[in-house]
Amino acid sequence: AGLESALxxxxxxxxxxxxxxxxxxxxxxxxxxxxxxxxxESPEHGLQSPAAFMPILERGxxxxxxxxxxxxxxxxxxxxxGGTDVRVAVNLSARQFTSPGLLDTVRQALxxxxxxxxxxxxxxxxxxxxxxxxxxxxxxxxxxSDGVRVMLDDFGTGYSSLxxxxxxxxxxxxxxxxxxxxxxxxxxxxSAAIVRAMVSLSRDLNLELVAEGIESLQDLDVVMAEGICVxxxxxxxxxxxxxxxxxxx
Ligand code: G
Ligand code: G
Ligand code: NA
Ligand code: MN
Numbered sequence: 001a002g003l004e005s006a007l008x009x010x011x012x013x014x015x016x017x018x019x020x021x022x023x024x025x026x027x028x029x030x031x032x033x034x035x036x037x038x039x040x041e042s043p044e045h046g047l048q049s050p051a052a053f054m055p056i057l058e059r060g061x062x063x064x065x066x067x068x069x070x071x072x073x074x075x076x077x078x079x080x081x082g083g084t085d086v087r088v089a090v091n092l093s094a095r096q097f098t099s100p101g102l103l104d105t106v107r108q109a110l111x112x113x114x115x116x117x118x119x120x121x122x123x124x125x126x127x128x129x130x131x132x133x134x135x136x137x138x139x140x141x142x143x144x145s146d147g148v149r150v151m152l153d154d155f156g157t158g159y160s161s162l163x164x165x166x167x168x169x170x171x172x173x174x175x176x177x178x179x180x181x182x183x184x185x186x187x188x189x190x191s192a193a194i195v196r197a198m199v200s201l202s203r204d205l206n207l208e209l210v211a212e213g214i215e216s217l218q219d220l221d222v223v224m225a226e227g228i229c230v231x232x233x234x235x236x237x238x239x240x241x242x243x244x245x246x247x248x249x
Contacts, residue, residue, distance in 0.1 A: 004056055006042060011066055015041050018073055020243035023089070023210060023232045026224060031246060033087040033121055035232065036074040037239045038066075058095055067096035068105045075113040075120060086245040089121040089151065097128050098135070103142055110148075117147030121171070124150065126158025129168065137168055144169045151210070156194065165205055173202055177213020177233070183222055192226075199227050 010016055016038060023033040040048040057063040071090055078088035096102060110117055122143065129136050129152065140150055149171035152160075157176045165173075175198055182191035202209040211223040214233030223231060237243075 003045070003053065006044065007040070007053055007056060008060075008062060010040055010042070011062070011069060015043070016066065016069065017041055017241055018070065018077065019239035019241050020077070020088075021232060021239040022237050022243070022245070023230055024236050025230050026220070027229045031086055032230060033089050034078075034243060034245065035089040035091070035123070035239075036070060036077070037091075038070055039241075054093065058093060061095075063093055063095045064099055064101070067093055068109070071105060071109040072112060075109045075115040078119055079113045079115045081245055081248045084245050084248050085119065086248075087119045087121045087149065088115075089123055091123045091153065092128065094128050094131065097124055097139070098131060102139065106143065106148060107146065110146075118149065121149040121151055123153040123174070125153050126155065126160040129164065130158070130160050133164065133167075140169050144171075151208075156198065162201070165201070165207070170207060172208030172210060173198065174210040174212050174232075175228070177211075180211055180213045180219055180223060180233075184219060187222060195223075195226055195228075 017040075018036045019039055020034040020036055022031045023035065024030070025032045038050045040053055042048055054063075057066060074088045074090045078086070092102075106120070106122075109115075110120065143150055150169070152165075152170050152173045154176040155173040156179055175195060179191050179195050182189065183195060186192070199209060201207075208230060209228055210230045210232060211228045212232050214220050214223065214231045214235045216235055219233065220231060220235060
């Protein structure tokens with residue numbers, strides 16, 4: 001109960017912060033996006049990862065307000081990066097994605113901050129995408145027609161069927177970092193074969209492909225050898241507060 005009641009006040013007390021971790025396009029040696037990652041600076045418990053408190057927030061309605069704050073704050077930060085076209089990526093929770101107000105919340109965050117819609121990227125998981133496929137399809141169409149990008153996060157670990165990749169208007173796929181780990185252990189193994197299929201699939205479906213969890217130069221070499229150009233991971237940068245894109249002043 002300690003965490004739960006402390007969380008109820010975290011938003012009004014200004015205890016939430018966003019850390020940012022860049023996504024790098026290795027072809028152009030350029031940061032293309034930065035993922036906003038929520039942290040709770042709890043006075044009693046210290047810096048908390050969403051893994052610790054998201055499950056608690058998901059049980060209440062409060063998560064809708066926190067999600068709206070994350071969207072607005074991420075858009076505000078990205079707008080403050082100045083004359084760059086670096087995007088900002090925001091993770092959506094299940095409650096937030098299925099809430100009737102999602103589209104309004106996104107539009108309001110863009111309107112209030114003045115961030116161009118094409119600089120906002122939303123990350124959803126396969127599980128979330130499959131909760132209500134009909135609704136997902138409508139919501140994604142609305143978001144995409146506004147110009148907002150949508151990425152499928154942790155791709156390869158969920159339960160979506162490949163048919164949905166054609167049906168849903170996604171912008172791209174983020175290959176779960178477990179594939180990179182397994183490829184490093186066995187470069188000719190089954191995970192490598194699956195990643196090769198993902199590369200081919202994303203090309204044919206015109207989806208951007210991102211490899212997560214790049215922790216070393218060796219990881220980078222392996223994914224680049226498979227033709228994956230957009231990467232993210234500790235090798236480039238850990239999530240950090242007050243992040244700005246290179247050259248943004
Ligand atoms: O940053 P970290 O590895 O601690 O994140 C743990 C999990 O929390 C990841 O799955 C990440 O996607 C998720 N997460 C991070 N920030 C947010 C956020 O703002 N909203 C939601 N819904 N999930 C987030
Ligand atoms: O579920 P999602 O992919 O959104 O999780 C994002 C989280 O993954 C971030 O919060 C971050 O802390 C973590 N992360 C980012 N880069 C790396 C990495 O290179 N290695 C590992 N192990 N975790 C990472
Ligand atoms: Na994510
Ligand atoms: Mn992910």
